[in-house]
Amino acid sequence: MIKPLPTRERLIDIAGDIFGREGFKAATVRKIAEEANANIAAVNYHFRDKEGLYRAVLEDIFSKAFQRFPSVPPPEAAADPEKRLHFFIRAMFYRFLSREGWGGLSGQGKLIAREFLNPTPAFDNIVETYIRPQKNILSAIVSDVSGGKLDPDRIISCAVSIIGQCIYYTFAAPIIEKIAENLAPVEENLDFLSDHVFRFSLGGIQRIVNTLHENNGFARQEAQP
Amino acid sequence: MIKPLPTRERLIDIAGDIFGREGFKAATVRKIAEEANANIAAVNYHFRDKEGLYRAVLEDIFSKAFQRFPSVPPPEAAADPEKRLHFFIRAMFYRFLSREGWGGLSGQGKLIAREFLNPTPAFDNIVETYIRPQKNILSAIVSDVSGGKLDPDRIISCAVSIIGQCIYYTFAAPIIEKIAENLAPVEENLDFLSDHVFRFSLGGIQRIVNTLHENNGFARQEAQP
DNA sequence: ATATGAATAAAACATTTGTTTGAAACAGTC
DNA sequence: GACTGTTTCAAACAAATGTTTTATTCATAT
Numbered sequence: 001m002i003k004p005l006p007t008r009e010r011l012i013d014i015a016g017d018i019f020g021r022e023g024f025k026a027a028t029v030r031k032i033a034e035e036a037n038a039n040i041a042a043v044n045y046h047f048r049d050k051e052g053l054y055r056a057v058l059e060d061i062f063s064k065a066f067q068r069f070p071s072v073p074p075p076e077a078a079a080d081p082e083k084r085l086h087f088f089i090r091a092m093f094y095r096f097l098s099r100e101g102w103g104g105l106s107g108q109g110k111l112i113a114r115e116f117l118n119p120t121p122a123f124d125n126i127v128e129t130y131i132r133p134q135k136n137i138l139s140a141i142v143s144d145v146s147g148g149k150l151d152p153d154r155i156i157s158c159a160v161s162i163i164g165q166c167i168y169y170t171f172a173a174p175i176i177e178k179i180a181e182n183l184a185p186v187e188e189n190l191d192f193l194s195d196h197v198f199r200f201s202l203g204g205i206q207r208i209v210n211t212l213h214e215n216n217g218f219a220r221q222e223a224q225p
Numbered sequence: 226m227i228k229p230l231p232t233r234e235r236l237i238d239i240a241g242d243i244f245g246r247e248g249f250k251a252a253t254v255r256k257i258a259e260e261a262n263a264n265i266a267a268v269n270y271h272f273r274d275k276e277g278l279y280r281a282v283l284e285d286i287f288s289k290a291f292q293r294f295p296s297v298p299p300p301e302a303a304a305d306p307e308k309r310l311h312f313f314i315r316a317m318f319y320r321f322l323s324r325e326g327w328g329g330l331s332g333q334g335k336l337i338a339r340e341f342l343n344p345t346p347a348f349d350n351i352v353e354t355y356i357r358p359q360k361n362i363l364s365a366i367v368s369d370v371s372g373g374k375l376d377p378d379r380i381i382s383c384a385v386s387i388i389g390q391c392i393y394y395t396f397a398a399p400i401i402e403k404i405a406e407n408l409a410p411v412e413e414n415l416d417f418l419s420d421h422v423f424r425f426s427l428g429g430i431q432r433i434v435n436t437l438h439e440n441n442g443f444a445r446q447e448a449q450p
Numbered sequence: 451a452t453a454t455g456a457a458t459a460a461a462a463c464a465t466t467t468g469t470t471t472g473a474a475a476c477a478g479t480c
Numbered sequence: 481g482a483c484t485g486t487t488t489c490a491a492a493c494a495a496a497t498g499t500t501t502t503a504t505t506c507a508t509a510t
Contacts, residue, residue: 203435253496
């Protein structure tokens, strides 16, 4: 027998989905309340106002997903750098796209993408609590994978390249589905995708290391109309 | 002496910025009209309704940027595959982030990002007219760079990895600025960024080619809680 | 100069939407 | 069983917003 969630929790779940799909402004409390089988006034009662609900959703989304899919393997599995990189990438894909992550109630992944685009004040906390630590973890991994040969700027560049690939799949899923059906970032493809991004990134990092001596002015040789 | 733009054009310019910054729903025709020094009714007069204005903005944004920054070098510069890849990546960065591209009136880049997240019906045209050809151009380049060794699925995967990196910089600019100040995707960094993504991607493609024999089940060896 | 059609302007209209209110239902405690 | 604090509910409110209407101005060709 499944115990029904209390109103407050139902609101947070549904709101995560609707806010994600439609954006903060376009999502209406009426629709959220209706789909959660709650009264319109419930939002104001439990969360003071629409923005309060949004804040609660944001916190809920991040805390759950990072608990379910941490970025670092358990300490006893003291993995070598490449394995750690692979683990990190796969965790990211599952967090973003799996049913148990933000893909299941599939508005939530989009909600985060929206925050990246236009961070609301409510996101400041999240950046410090969740995102910055991720940056540090990944930077350490990249540094190790490169054998300590990269300077901080290049480490970050590589980290952004890696995260960019992962997030792009979430973010652009609707378009990717349109023009490359086979690769749609759905549950069954997550292992394939993680594996691809892992290999691609490994090659990328190594190439950056190997071409460290080349100056960065290469670009300027070519004509750009 | 600079001739002032007619109302219709002013509306499109301003609307591109405001739609991008705030999203379709949150952007109000009142604000758009006011900032364009036009009457509220001008939107309905020139574009029938708010959505008509949006459609006009979308078409305007894409046609201008692909004209200004094409993805393919002029034919007389029959470049080798790697140069073409570099050219493609740099065009993409400049299109998205330069002042002359969508970064100048800086809401426009965001507007496109929003369309990726939640394509509106108006975007169908754009996908077919602009995006799908881009996919084909890049696929051909990747295929050539790999020496023709990659199957279609892997070619697309690599193409998505490349585009993902470029778009992520646009898309996540606000966050990147927060946690990695040096790399902010601003005008002065575009060459550095293009160069980085170019090298990283070249290494990525080559690694995918070199590890073609490895099965894709690697991921499944590791534990995921 | 005048007639004609396009463009602009101000005001009004009809909805939508976040929030508030006050009463009713409910749960637990003395 | 009465009391108290919490939660739910329906109705009403006030602000905002896309659109329409009607009148006026502007440009141009006859």
